[in-house]
Amino acid sequence: MADGGLSFGAATEGYEEDPQAKLCNEVCVEVFRVLQKTKNPMISAEKGQYVFEIGAGTGGTSSFVLPTLDANNTRYVFTDLSQAFLTNARNRFSRFPFIEYAIFNGDKHPGDQGFNSHEMTAILATNVIHATMHLASTMATIHVLLQPGGHIVFNEVQNPGTLPEDLTYGLTDGWWMLTDCERRVTYPLLRVAEWCTLFTQCGFKNVWHTPDEGEIFSQQAILVAQCGSLAKPTYLGVDPMPRADPNASYLITGAVGGLGLIAAIILMERGARHLFFVSRRDKVPEEALHFYERIAKSNAVIRREKCNAADPQQVAKLFEETPEWPACAGVVHAAGVLSDGTITKQNRRKYEEVFGPKVHGAYYLHRSRGCGLQKLQVNFVMSSGAGFCGSPGQSNHSCGNMGLEGLVDFERKLGLAGCSIAWGAVAQVGYAARHHLADHAGAVRFEHAWACIEGILSRPFMNVLINPSAWESGRGATAMRQLIFSGLQGRFKKTGFRKTKAEVAVESQEVEERTSNKENLAVQGASNEVAIMAMPEVIDNLKQIQQTWAAGKNLSGFSMAKTVGKLRLEKSAGSLPRRDKEPPIAVLGQSEVY
Structure with missing residues (x-):
């Protein structure tokens, strides 16, 4: 700190003048020179280079790379999490007219931050990717940013467990905020081999890296990989929903309340012939009678039982196998009750009354299915928009719906089917319609509700908010509601316009x-597929530099242009074994999934 502000002088000197840092930065420069000189058949030469630097910080690596780029054919985006770094960079790199500055968080989807998909030709990152919470998720974000055939250039520290890191970064909370503990078991940093495995799993190919040996490159690695081609999109046909199994049954809780009957009709239209309706009172409300009559007049077999979803024993009995009733292939959970009251009048009984059928009931359904969960074609819960933006006098209802969506998210992480709709007030059918709570412009239109249920049953791995008034409520007068809206809106896909x-x-x-x-x-261009190769003579020259470093000699006598300039693009022979058969572990571009 100096004069009440940040001082970048010492940090800049450390990141740029240190011989080890200087060597690694100059290797990055040579990599970019090779990329610029090589024709990439998958990238349009007319649009030029579009370089995106993640976590640029003080501009240590930028100061080496920027002077080598063609100002007339390059677009360079300097990003960081802190506005202070961007302000410093604007002053420092003002002589480069092709630079843009932006806040960017690698843990969030690029589309939510204003960046278009598949535009960048290269992404540069120095000692920053390891600081993200989940590496596979970050690589998915990078995959979304890159054009097919684009490159990543990572300059990453890779010597875990050393005293300097432990006594500096290791004492900060951010150093340990990782969530992919299955990959980074004991330490945030990876070795070269682990990075290569990550690249392959996330759809990158043609990996090149500095040799993982010697005094310098055993601690700091330069890794380059190419983004794979985009898969050809598969568009939904006229009948996108999988056919229901006519030889299986479908269980619907809260079935006779309205929305449950709509789900039953859609399943029936898709081929379901055995529908199991359960509810507390087993009484069809007046506004839903014509829906039930439509099902009753069909050739589907209907089984109706009274069941309190809050009772685990009653729920378990629903799944007891009987010769006359087929096994369950789908569950639609629409049960729920309200017990409203201001926060001062809420108590444990009121919370349990709401949580019982909705949250506990969903868990009992999950538990009672046991191994049969893996065989479910449909696992659909009906939540409420109250869990998203709150609802006056319904704190228990709001908490319950957030818990319900959390359970669905948990099931998806287990690889099981799980989807939910967080409803607003639905017109013409359901609780809100019966109590005249949907008589306003912000209500969900009936035909829209029907289409949404059809859509989510065809994609059983997503959570969707269907509440036209939620977007306005987020800009309401109360600061808390604004805070909730701004923090959660990225988790939902805005709908309502078809x-x-x-x-x-x-x-x-x-x-x-x-x-x-x-x-x-x-x-x-397949015959000329590009790959950055670690040529033997280049490795020998790098070893010579490391030996000079170890002997305490001055590195300034070495010209990196001569030393690393032999890096070239050749036909794909692979400096590392190709592992294309490993399954991808990151789902790309699904911002509606959280």
Whole structure:
């Protein structure tokens, strides 16, 4: 600190003048020179280079790379989490007119931060990727940013457990905020081999890295990899939902309340022939009678039973196998009750009354299924928008719905089917319609509700908010509601506006044409597939530098342009064994999933 502000002088000197840091930065420079000189058939030369630096900080690596870039054919984005670093960089790099400055968080989806997908030709990061919470998720974010065929250039510290790191970064909370403990079991840093495995699993190929040996490169590694081609998108057809199994049964709790009957009709239209309706009172409300009559007049077999979802024994009996009733292949959980009251009038009994059928009931359904959970085609719960933006007098209801969505999220992490809709007030059917709570412009239209249930049953791995008034409530007068809205809105996909079939058809045709052009270009250039290779003579020269370093000699006598300039792009022979068969572990571009 100096004069009440941040001082970047000492940090800049350490990151740029230190011989080890200088060597690694100059290796990065040579990598970028090779990338610029090589024709990449998957990237348009007309658009030029689009370089994106993550966590640029004081600009240590930027100061080496920027002077080597073509100012007339380059777009460079300098990013960091702190505005202070961006302000410092604007002053320091003002002579480079092609730089843009932006806040960027590698733990969040690029689309939520204002960045378009698949635009960057190269992504640079120095000692920053390991600081993210989940490496596979961060690589998924990078995959979204990169064009097919684009490159990542990582300059990463890789010597875990050393005293300097432990006594500096190791004493901060941020150093240990990782969540992928299955990959980083004891320490936040990875070795070169572990980075290469991560790249392969996340869809990157043609990996090159500095040799993992010697005084310098055993501690700091330069890793380069190429982004794989985008998979051709599969568009939903006229009948996107999988057919229901006519030889299985489908259990619906709270079935006769309205929305449960809509789900039953949709399942029936898809082929379901055995519907199991359970509810506390087993009484169809008046506004839902015509829905039930439609099911009753069909050729589907209906089984109705009274059941309190808050009772684990009653729930367990629902899954007892009987010869006359087929096994369960789907569960729709729509049970729930309200017990409203201001926060001063809420108590344990009121919370348990609400949590019982909704949250505990969902858990009892999960537990009672046992191993059968893996066989479920449908596992759909009906939540409420109250869990998203709160609801006056319904603190218990709000908490219950957040718990319900948490259970669904847990099931998805186990690899099971799990989806939910957080409803607003639905018109014409359900509790809100019966009590005249949906008689306003912000209510969910009935036809919209029907379409949403159809849509989510065709994608059983997502959570969706269906509440037109939620977006306005987030900008309301109360500061707490604004805070909740700003913190959670990125978890949901905004809905409510539907395109016509003609618009969808035109867009689909345009996307198919663009995809076809990219694939043809990739096939034409397949024989010249680019890969950065670690040539033997380059490794020998790097070893010579390391030996000089170990002997305490001055590194300034070495010209990196001569030493590392032999890096070249050749046909893919692979300096590392290819492991294309490893399954990807990161789902890309699904911002609606949380």
